[in-house]
Amino acid sequence: MIFQGAVRREFAHSAAGIFTALFAILVTTQLIRLLSEAAQGSVEADAVAALLGFSALNYLPPLLSLSLFVAILLTLSRSYRDSEMVVWFSAGLPLTAWIRPVLIFALPLVATIAVLSWFLSPWALAQSAEFRGKLSMRKDTGQVAPGTFQETSAGDRVIFVEGLADDTSQVHNVFVSEARGERVGVTMAATGYRTTANNGDRFIVLENGSRYEFTPGTAEYRILEYARYAVRIETKESRSLEPTPKTMPSQELLAIDSPVYRAELLWRLSMPFSAIVLALLAIPLSFVNPRAGRSANMLLAVLVYLIYNNLLTISQGSVASGKVSFPVGLTTVHLVMLCVLPLLFYHRIAVSSFMRLTR
Numbered sequence: 001m002i003f004q005g006a007v008r009r010e011f012a013h014s015a016a017g018i019f020t021a022l023f024a025i026l027v028t029t030q031l032i033r034l035l036s037e038a039a040q041g042s043v044e045a046d047a048v049a050a051l052l053g054f055s056a057l058n059y060l061p062p063l064l065s066l067s068l069f070v071a072i073l074l075t076l077s078r079s080y081r082d083s084e085m086v087v088w089f090s091a092g093l094p095l096t097a098w099i100r101p102v103l104i105f106a107l108p109l110v111a112t113i114a115v116l117s118w119f120l121s122p123w124a125l126a127q128s129a130e131f132r133g134k135l136s137m138r139k140d141t142g143q144v145a146p147g148t149f150q151e152t153s154a155g156d157r158v159i160f161v162e163g164l165a166d167d168t169s170q171v172h173n174v175f176v177s178e179a180r181g182e183r184v185g186v187t188m189a190a191t192g193y194r195t196t197a198n199n200g201d202r203f204i205v206l207e208n209g210s211r212y213e214f215t216p217g218t219a220e221y222r223i224l225e226y227a228r229y230a231v232r233i234e235t236k237e238s239r240s241l242e243p244t245p246k247t248m249p250s251q252e253l254l255a256i257d258s259p260v261y262r263a264e265l266l267w268r269l270s271m272p273f274s275a276i277v278l279a280l281l282a283i284p285l286s287f288v289n290p291r292a293g294r295s296a297n298m299l300l301a302v303l304v305y306l307i308y309n310n311l312l313t314i315s316q317g318s319v320a321s322g323k324v325s326f327p328v329g330l331t332t333v334h335l336v337m338l339c340v341l342p343l344l345f346y347h348r349i350a351v352s353s354f355m356r357l358t359r
Contacts, residue, residue: 004100010075011075011101011102011105014070014071014072015068018067018070018071018074022066026059026063027052030056031048034051034052034055051128054128054131055124055128058121058124058125060116060121061116061271062271064112065274066305068106068109068275068278068279069279069282072102072106072286073282073297073298074286076098076283077286077287077297077298081288095349096345099280099283102282106279109275110272113272114272116271117267119249122247122248122249122250122268129247146161146163147161147162148160156179157178158176158177160174160175160176161173170193171191171193171204172190172191172192174187174191174204175187175188182216184214184216185212186211187209187210188211189206189207189208190208191207192204192205195230205230205231206226206228206229206231207227207228207229209229210223211223211226212224245260245261245263245264248261248264250268259319259322263319263329266315266329267312269330273334274308274309274312277338277341278308280341281301281337284345284347284348285297285300285301285304285344286301311333315329316329
């Protein structure tokens with residue numbers, strides 16, 4: 001009990017340090033990306049913190065899985081390097097005796113990964129998409145600063161407003177440039193206001209203005225004088241964000257028998273399974289010759305981790321394209337890695353010259 005408690009504490013300290021480092025790197029890279037989008041005008045500055053939180057929550061399952069794998073790997077490698085494994089084997093304990101303490105430490109983290117990948121990550125992606133959609137709609141529906149040209153998110157319209165009324169409902173001296181296929185329309189008005197139709201579509205109504213339509217490179221043009229001219233800036237359907245497999249709750253994915261949705265369900269189910277398999281793989285992969293460096297085993301462990309994740313990605317793509325059924329795609333990769341696990345244990349016991357597997 002004393003030994004297992006000490007091992008779990010060392011696992012926990014290593015996992016906490018590794019997770020903190022990886023999480024800091026993730027937050028930094030995501031923050032740089034979001035600040036770049038804010039500088040380009042794609043994201044408002046006051047939305048960076050919320051989007052950063054949603055993004056961090058989405059990446060927690062793979063971060064926890066990698067932290068678990070590396071923590072076990074480094075802890076057992078240190079035991080080899082400090083010759084503690086010699087004492088372990090001299091006491092008559094095989095390498096497989098590490099499975100129990102590793103599983104006791106890993107299972108709470110695996111349960112956390114399962115909850116995150118099954119519930120919280122889809123929720124975070126849905127909230128992020130909804131938040132970005134609201135920001136885009138707010139930009140497209142006339143929340144413009146006076147005296148500046150602003151392009152809509154679709155890139156087909158440029159709006160310029162010289163002045164706003166005190167309640168921001170009325171605009172003065174409006175310029176709108178639209179591209180429709182090969183024709184370009186330029187609309188100018190002295191005043192305007194926003195309104196919502198009965199069907200839910202939103203319009204900006206321009207008053208006392210002119211509209212010029214022409215085809216660039218030709219002499220053909222048309223001039224229209226109007227008292228009121230309504231420009232639809234948003235439909236009711238565009239305000240309702242279309243759900244994607246990544247943003248849908250897992251309960252809804254279960255009810256949809258489609259390859260794309262099944263592929264997303266496969267990925268969510270694979271995260272906790274891969275975490276526990278990686279934790280077990282770290283035991284034989286942690287071998288280090290105390291008289292040599294530990295670069296070789298670390299490179300092999302990284303290679304195994306990359307192969308495992310790439311196989312999961314390939315399996316997900318095969319299910320999404322309909323080439324592989326969902327049960328086959330879900331079980332094949334994990335079964336292959338589980339078959340490799342006893343081979344690694346046997347190889348490690350054999351090369352360590354303890355040969356306890358044959359006793």
